[in-house]
Amino acid sequence: MDQNDANVLEDRFVDFAGRIIKLVRKFPRDVAGNHVAHQILRSGTSPAPNYGEARSAESDADFVHKMSVVLKELNETRIWLKIIVRGELMRESPLISLMDENSQLAKIISASIRTVRQRMSKK
Numbered sequence: 001m002d003q004n005d006a007n008v009l010e011d012r013f014v015d016f017a018g019r020i021i022k023l024v025r026k027f028p029r030d031v032a033g034n035h036v037a038h039q040i041l042r043s044g045t046s047p048a049p050n051y052g053e054a055r056s057a058e059s060d061a062d063f064v065h066k067m068s069v070v071l072k073e074l075n076e077t078r079i080w081l082k083i084i085v086r087g088e089l090m091r092e093s094p095l096i097s098l099m100d101e102n103s104q105l106a107k108i109i110s111a112s113i114r115t116v117r118q119r120m121s122k123k
Contacts, residue, residue: 001112006055012105013048019098020044020077027089036089040080046073047105060120067113074106 001009024041027033050070057063081099085092 009105009108010048010051010055012101013051016098016101016105017045017048019101023090023095023098032087033089036080036084036087040077040084043073043076043080047077051109060116064113064116064120067109067116071106071109071113074102074109078102078106 020040023044024037027037047070050066050073054063054066054070057066078099081095081102084090085095
């Protein structure tokens with residue numbers, strides 16, 4: 001991935017975090033809404049800064065570790081999005097594009113991890 005692609009991906013993560021923040025502002029202000037809001041706010045906004053950290057990794061192993069944290073947070077966010085729908089905090093239709101972006105970002109990160117792991121195994 002060249003520098004321009006990495007910048008574009010970073011912008012996608014920042015946009016994703018912004019969308020999560022906007023989503024949380026729409027939740028009901030009750031016990032369930034507040035709990036889920038806190039959880040998805042944490043997991044859904046952390047991939048952006050964690051990706052930034054991964055971009056400045058000190059080694060391939062450090063990169064894989066930091067990207068694995070990004071993937072972990074994306075996976076957690078995916079589950080919270082499902083909980084939002086099934087718990088009827090929000091209808092699914094406004095969340096579909098957010099779920100899709102989450103899935104696309106997770107696939108990109110998984111592929112990056114796989115590529116670096118393959119390179120590491122050849123050394």
